[in-house]
Amino acid sequence: MKLTLTTLPDIPLVQPGDDLVEILWRALAKARIRLRHGDILALASKIVSKAEGRLVHLSQVIPSEPAQELARKSEKDPRLVELILRESREVLRVRPGAIIVEHRLGFVCANAGIDHSNVAPPPDAPAHLSSEEWVLLLPENPSASAARLRKGLEQRSGAQLGVLIVDSHGRAWRIGTVGNCIGLSGLPAIVDERGWKDLFGYELRVTVVGVADELAAAASLLMGQAAEATPAVHIRGFPYPLCEGNFSDLLRPKEQDLFR
């Protein structure tokens, strides 16, 4: 078995309204990759957000009273905190520099995934808006975005594909972010191996595997965080059959979570 991940070269800086299918199609051609049945494209959430115009200028945000209170505790900009609250269902923990929330999309992450790095002003930004106060929200509905991109790429290629949206998350207990899946289409989120037999015929027990997160972590390794960022990765050799896929399979219900 072989799993190959390849970064797509020369992806331009994405602007609101850009056609990501067209951008990816050109980058695939440049990388001389012809999409085949079973291939998967992993995309950094950032380029999906940018294409979908999820930029907000902090000057446009009026912080509520709770946001101002939380801003004091977290030592963050109250306007940014207001956006974090709007993007969240629940605040789990607060410390200076980080607000850990359950995002409205159901997963737990810091600062509702709102990003302040690699955020350029949109081309039509009014000149009086400070260029350093643009922030980027996560896509409105990453799995719907993944489904749209998948459909576009499947139509062009004729191949059955998967699309995975990746965001970097911190974790309980361990240092360092890892790539996690925040939306998908066309591949399984988890694989449930309960009931399978092991090498000696015993039933396997705790064997629900978070395959979409494992794949997101792999792709994230190649995406980088800094100037050499490469936001799209082609994956060949995913060792499970493609299927429609359901992102929410990855979300542990609150009442079953020992660490909330």
Next chain:
Amino acid sequence: MKLTLTTLPDIPLVQPGDDLVEILWRALAKARIRLRHGDILALASKIVSKAEGRLVHLSQVIPSEPAQELARKSEKDPRLVELILRESREVLRVRPGAIIVEHRLGFVCANAGIDHSNVAPPPDAPAHLSSEEWVLLLPENPSASAARLRKGLEQRSGAQLGVLIVDSHGRAWRIGTVGNCIGLSGLPAIVDERGWKDLFGYELRVTVVGVADELAAAASLLMGQAAEATPAVHIRGFPYPLCEGNFSDLLRPKEQDLFR
């Protein structure tokens, strides 16, 4: 950039005392892989444990009073619970079926990583011991094991290599296990990108990346859990320079952990 992961074929069932360097060397030859500078081998913790004789028969374990108490709460075999306690520094949470601990090696996992599946009796096992009561502890010191294996493979190949020991862990908040690094030699555990500039010259903030865990997740995808288990994966194209590496970089100090 390209990252390629390849399973090594025909790894035999490993027995206590087996020479893993020799086993891996033969499997690499069979896969027609010639080790190059920068290559990494990821190994399932299971084969390292087996080679190091970390099998225990439950009949040899006498449960303490605390183990018996915890066995009632967790609905587990008191002898297994005794082993879990011996392998742990602290019990974090208990529910029927799982005891979440800080392992003596410093990471948080369920049941101290003690495994009951794919555990065959050792060849010299006395016949009166029930073959279903063998369990497998994690390696005594996975990073030391990784360093030994690395040295052996570097001597044979002449190439500078990395070795990564992988175990599947459950997580807070999300469903499904993912491969995590529990020991390494020759590659960085984390990459600290704080201070790097992003595409627009802003300093990146939260950018300590758990690269060894991301790589472990990638390798784990190919390792499988069941009958077709492939416990060794060759990795080429890791996008960071090799270095001595320090596993404990991945461990969040308890007092800095908001979820303990």
